[in-house]
Amino acid sequence: MTHPVWADADAYEAYVGRWSSLVAGDFVRGLAVAPGRHWLDVGCGTGALTSTVLGEADPARITGIDPSAGFIAQARARVQDARASFHVGDARALPVADRAVDVVVSGLTLNFVPEPARAVAEFARVVRPAGVVSAYVWDYTEGMAMMRHFWAAVAHLDPAAAGRDEASRFTVCRPGPLRELWVDAGLRDVSVRPVDVPTVFADFDDYWRPFLGGQGSAPSYVTSLGEPQRAALRDLLAAQLPIEPDGSIRLTARAWAVAGTAP
Structure with a gap:
């Protein structure tokens, strides 16, 4: 599950982590799980979903697993609750016994797993009968406006970089493929729904600065550019983004949430 650019927790938070908490709230409320259950958060990152x-x-306890030691350290610092514990681990080989948890969740992670079907099979293995297995991923194709504006500008200036766009790389982040993964893992009553949240940037610098952090496909592309190319991209974005009279940029982000139950 390790992805080479996800290492700096602070840079991740500035880029997309700050929006993930908004999605997490809608996601958890939509599951409507009764209190007192044991949850497993796979790909817990910096702890946004765990906190939510x-x-x-009101879980009895929740275990977070992530391949990044840096993210696990951030999650431990962020989540000060005796019910939560965090461990370094791989979604494809969870260090959890069969049928050990009531709920398995995964936020904004599945597309980074090299073998997502193997990960979902692990989700199904560790959940108890009638337990819930659910995940959400960004809609890179249409729903992530901050990235769509970015890659549209890149396509204009550097068409050869099109293959770095998450929309072409993360084909699992669509309703059909997500549903298929859950069904193939033997899960029942599978559903997929959109989760839309506002992503409001205070000004253009608030939008642009996170792309300089090197975390994620778009920021890593920016850091690979020479200064003239980077300035040209910045200027084009500043000209094309829908900037409000007060300087703010009001966009939206969509995630797809998939859920099913164990037989």
């Missing part, structure tokens, strides 16, 4: 589960679902 603790605040919204």
Whole structure:
């Protein structure tokens, strides 16, 4: 599950992590899981979804697993709750016994797993009968406006970079493929729904600065550019983004949430 650019937790938070908490709230409330359950958060990252589960679902306990030691350290610092524990681990070989948890969730992670079907099979293995298995991923094809504006500008200036666009790389981040993964893992009553949240940037610098952090496909592309090319991209974005009279940029982000139950 390791992805080479996801290592700096602060840079991740500035780029897309700050929006993930908004999605997490809608996601957890939509699951409507009763209190007192044991949750497993796979690909827990910096702890955004774990924190939301603790605040919204009143679990008996929740275990977070992520391949990044840096993210696990950030999650431990962020989540000060005795019900939560965090461990370094791989979604494709979870260090969890069969039928050990009531709920398995995964936020904004599945597209980074080299073998997503193997990961979902692991989700199904560790959940108890009638337990919930659910995940959400960004809609890179249409729903992530901050990235769509970015890659449209890149396509204009550097058509050869099209293959770096998440929309072409993460084909699993669509309703059909997500549903298929859950069904193939033997999960039942599978559903997929959109989760839309606002992504409001205070000004253009608030939008642009996170792309300089090197975390993610778009920021890593920016850091690979020479200064003239980077300035040209910045200027084109500043000209094309829908900037409000007060300087703010009001966009939206969509995630797809998939859920099913174990037989």
